[in-house]
Amino acid sequence: MRKDTDYLIARLSCGVSIKPEIRNYICSICNNRRPKSGWKREFTYAELHAATDGFSANNCQSENGFGVVFRGELNGLKIAVKQQKNASFQGDDKEFQSMVHMLSEVRHEHVVTLLGSCSDGNDRFLVYEYVCNGSLDQHLSRNPGILLTWDQRIKIAMGAAKGLKYLHDNNIVHRNLRSGNVLLTHDYESLLGDFGLEMTLHEDSDLPSETRIATIPYLAPEYANSGEVSQKTDCYSFGVILLQLITGLRSTDPSFGKHSIVGWAKPLLREKNYPELIEHSLIDSYDVNQLTWVIRVAVKCLKKDPNRRISMDQVEWMI
Incomplete structure (x- = not known):
């Protein structure tokens, strides 16, 4: 630390x-x-x-x-x-x-x-x-009583992108970006929390298993493998959050088998089978062009090679 x-x-x-x-x-x-x-x-x-x-x-x-x-x-x-x-x-x-x-x-x-x-x-x-409406993970499919509209999801993504770009513009790497650290108001303004003071998995072997499980799906490959941290590791985590907003799913789910949400989504992304990614409750209410554009941003954020990932400057412009 x-x-x-x-x-x-x-x-x-x-x-x-x-x-x-x-x-x-x-x-x-x-x-x-x-x-x-x-x-x-x-x-x-x-x-x-x-x-x-x-x-x-x-x-x-x-x-x-x-x-x-x-x-x-x-x-x-x-x-x-x-x-x-x-x-x-x-x-x-x-x-x-x-x-x-x-x-x-x-x-x-x-x-x-x-x-x-x-x-x-x-x-x-x-x-x-105090941020009044909990965190994004509380609004995903673990709570079927709460359904985010497509417009709300886009608004959340845009706010999170602006917050992360601000941090990067000021040479701050979040390091722990995940849906539990995207806090929401009742107007679905999103605010990023818990940056800078968190430990990493490489530095504390005593972290509870549930914390490790919740954190690992958001880690860029270079971060998970060697602890290498940069703004591009945050961009990868942001790509995972975009997948969650599109699918309405948590980062881990029994339906993924041994995969995280990224591993589960990869075949659908390769085949451009985008309708299978969208949360079924939104099937008649999302904007097709917006969905395609947001998926393109997610794919560019989730590149294995950090040098090929887009920056948050580009993300904010594209969203």
């Missing part, structure tokens, strides 16, 4: 200006308001304990091998509090605070805002803005 921290700090400190770009957005359904830019404060453990009702299980939003996220409210503002499971930060508050300082400079309407942090003994907490 140390080399990841040094890498990100160096990239964020290389003279690139990261300016606030958040508009005054209010969700039209629940009236959740995005916080104003300019936050970066050190919260106390007592504040976060009170804000989350004692880190109540009722406020637990999600949990994986990297941390636990709790919903909370502080001075009328809804927040998301992430308790890090990253053991490498324990006892190294200087490293943690350096990361927090750099990440707090990141401001974009399609990137989740880091509001501040808390260090209490060996515990490390990150405080983010």
Whole structure:
């Protein structure tokens, strides 16, 4: 993890200006308001304990091998509090605070805002803005009661592409892009979360198996094989998310057999059997030309050779 921290700090400190770009957005359904830019404060453990009702299980939003996220409210503002499971930060508050300082400079309407942090003994907490409609993976086929329209899927893809392009423009590699880290408002604005502070599979052999299974399908071949990271590894992960938006499927599914969603989709992509890719509930409501175009983008993102993958500049233009 140390080399990841040094890498990100160096990239964020290389003279690139990261300016606030958040508009005054209010969700039209629940009236959740995005916080104003300019936050970066050190919260106390007592504040976060009170804000989350004692880190109540009722406020637990999600949990994986990297941390636990709790919903909370502080001075009328809804927040998301992430308790890090990253053991490498324990006892190294200087490293943690350096990361927090750099990440707090990141401001974009399609990137989740880091509001501040808390260090209490060996515990490390990150405080983010609250995004009101969960993550993309909660809106895929594991939850048949929620069906994304075709227009909503395109909107989500466009927002995620803009957020990722912003990170890349500022020399930041996300490293952990997956549907669980694409957060949504009720208006289906998408925001990218959990970049920069995550461990990699190569650096922590103690990650729970469910976390590994959820993460592996998004890893570019060069990342999975040797830990090689670049902006093009993010582009590969974005291609996987595009496949999920098209199919409505999770990255792993029993119907794939031993394959991930990419391995399952490859024969259909080679044969250009695109109607078999689209989620069946959308069969009469999608735009054929849009589908063809989005699939072309996905294919270009999923090239095995990173040098042949398109950049997020090109993705944003094509979508």
